[in-house]
Amino acid sequence: xxxxxxxxxxxxxxxxxxxxxxxxxxxxxxxxxxxxxxxxxxxxxxxxxxxxxxxxxxxxxxxxxxxxxxxxxxxxxxxxxxxxxxxxxxxxxxxxxxxxxxxxxxxxxxxxxxxxxxxxxxxxxxxxxxxxxxxxxxxxxxxxxxxxxxxxxxxxxxxxxxxxxxxxxxxxxxxxxxxxxxxxxxxxxxxxxxxxxxxxxxxxxxxxxxxxxxxxxxxxxxxxxxxxxxxxxxxxxxxxxxxxxxxxxxxxxxxxxxxxxxxxxxxxxxxxxxxxxxxxxxxxxxxxxxxxxxxxxxxxxxxxxxxxxxxxxxxxxxxxxxxxxxxxxx
Amino acid sequence: xxxxxxxxxxxxxxxxxxxxxxxxxxxxxxxxxxxxxxxxxxxxxxxxxxxxxxxxxxxxxxxxxxxxxxxxxxxxxxxxxxxxxxxxxxxxxxxxxxxxxxxxxxxxxxxxxxxxxxxxxxxxxxxxxxxxxxxxxxxxxxxxxxxxxxxxxxxxxxxxx
Numbered sequence: 177x178x179x180x181x182x183x184x185x186x187x188x189x190x191x192x193x194x195x196x197x198x199x200x201x202x203x204x205x206x207x208x209x210x211x212x213x214x215x216x217x218x219x220x221x222x223x224x225x226x227x228x229x230x231x232x233x234x235x236x237x238x239x240x241x242x243x244x245x246x247x248x249x250x251x252x253x254x255x256x257x258x259x260x261x262x263x264x265x266x267x268x269x270x271x272x273x274x275x276x277x278x279x280x281x282x283x284x285x286x287x288x289x290x291x292x293x294x295x296x297x298x299x300x301x302x303x304x305x306x307x308x309x310x311x312x313x314x315x316x317x318x319x320x321x322x323x324x325x326x327x328x329x330x331x332x333x334x335x336x337x338x339x340x341x342x343x344x345x346x347x348x349x350x351x352x353x354x355x356x357x358x359x360x361x362x363x364x365x366x367x368x369x370x371x372x373x374x375x376x377x378x379x380x381x382x383x384x385x386x387x388x389x390x391x392x393x394x395x396x397x398x399x400x401x402x403x404x405x406x407x408x409x410x411x412x413x414x415x416x417x418x419x420x421x422x423x424x425x426x427x428x429x430x431x432x433x434x435x436x437x438x439x440x441x442x443x444x445x446x447x448x449x450x451x452x453x454x455x456x457x458x459x460x461x462x463x464x465x466x467x468x469x470x471x472x473x474x475x476x477x478x479x480x481x482x483x484x485x486x487x488x489x490x491x492x493x494x495x496x497x498x499x500x501x502x503x504x505x506x
Numbered sequence: 507x508x509x510x511x512x513x514x515x516x517x518x519x520x521x522x523x524x525x526x527x528x529x530x531x532x533x534x535x536x537x538x539x540x541x542x543x544x545x546x547x548x549x550x551x552x553x554x555x556x557x558x559x560x561x562x563x564x565x566x567x568x569x570x571x572x573x574x575x576x577x578x579x580x581x582x583x584x585x586x587x588x589x590x591x592x593x594x595x596x597x598x599x600x601x602x603x604x605x606x607x608x609x610x611x612x613x614x615x616x617x618x619x620x621x622x623x624x625x626x627x628x629x630x631x632x633x634x635x636x637x638x639x640x641x642x643x644x645x646x647x648x649x650x651x652x653x654x655x656x657x658x659x660x661x662x663x664x665x666x667x
Binding site: 179182185203205207211213214222275277282 | 508509510568574579624
């Protein structure tokens with residue numbers, strides 16, 4: 177770990193002022209940042225600790241019927257919050273399936289979606305080609321081991337996926353990331369936070385230097401929702417693929433509106449808008465119809481040499497997530 | 507705001523107050539092991555993957571390798587050395603012995619710290635729940651069945667007390 181200097185902000189204004197300086201990174205839960213520092217993924221001159229900004233860990237009801245979750249709320253506290261469990265089970269489930277109990281006591285909801293890909297070439301301790309780590313050096317995964325990599329939205333420059341579970345649930349819920357910046361804050365739709373690699377795979381998201389996520393806003397309750405995570409062991413593992421489904425049913429049987437997002441299939445949570453349109457009006461008990469509706473989104477899927485299985489797996493995961501959501505009592 | 511390469515942190519560790527001058531890079535794990543000689547907390551992966559360094563920070567279990575010591579300034583830490591009272595093992599420590607919950611023992615301090623917190627959190631409702639909420643602690647000897655039994659036994663003893 178290269179040397180850096182440390183300061184702790186107690187006021188958000190201080191964080192925004194000093195945080196906009198180049199070579200400064202924010203420290204919240206630290207569960208990603210410390211590993212970036214160890215690996216050399218990030219080598220900042222200054223670490224600005226924002227973990228004790230007062231009041232940014234609250235979970236509050238909004239007058240609109242939604243909920244605002246402070247960015248510094250710990251993952252375990254978000255997932256086990258009564259209102260989140262009851263009204264947004266997809267988020268509670270996604271958060272509880274992320275990381276481990278002790279990491280979830282450190283990690284924050286605002287920080288989690290900013291984690292970087294788990295691509296082994298990106299995380300390598302050796303100096304291997306990776307356009308995300310060293311722009312222009314090439315992509316080792318494109319012709320290397322790519323069984324865990326993207327099936328949607330990848331480019332020849334990068335085939336990495338975004339591993340956050342909560343981000344997938346937030347994308348399906350049409351949540352908003354609330355940011356602050358010295359030059360003004362924004363409300364960023366959860367479907368638009370992360371970028372696709374294109375020819376700039378070193379970018380992960382649309383945040384500007386010094387822009388701080390201060391909260392997440394959830395719209396109206398989504399009690400019929402579920403998160404399914406498919407992985408190589410039952411717990412404490414990244415997803416091979418995951419699926420978040422949010423349903424609005426008529427008479428508990430017919431889909432009035434469906435929202436579906438997939439995780440670990442692209443460099444961002446991958447919503448299925450064409451599938452969602454097709455799902456409207458279908459009976460949730462009609463498996464064949466659900467399968468057909470899901471399949472329409474997969475004509476744009478492109479397999480790499482080792483990950484063709486993910487196309488089938490992701491469709492099955494989407495189906496099961498929809499069925500799980502349908503069985504969730506509102 | 508003042509940024510510092512070197513700073514002094516105040517910590518309460520197992521009830522005792524400490525003031526220690528450190529480099530900004532030092533983790534809570536390294537501070538405990540190298541500066542306070544509390545080597546019961548183990549350094550396994552140093553990447554937040556194995557749970558061997560689990561301690562309680564203000565009463566909540568965390569991976570000490572993922573916490574900058576500077577960020578723990580002013581907080582209370584409990585390590586495995588802080589569990590026994592007056593020469594009597596903590597009930598969870600005793601349960602690990604009674605149920606043969608380890609082989610080589612390297613992961614055990616982290617397992618025990620995690621288990622104590624798990625019981626406190628109320629996550630010992632079933633064997634499945636215990637396994638899920640112990641999943642952040644890896645055991646290369648694979649003593650998992652005995653570990654789950656030890657946690658269940660300690661939890662039910664506590665419930666009965």
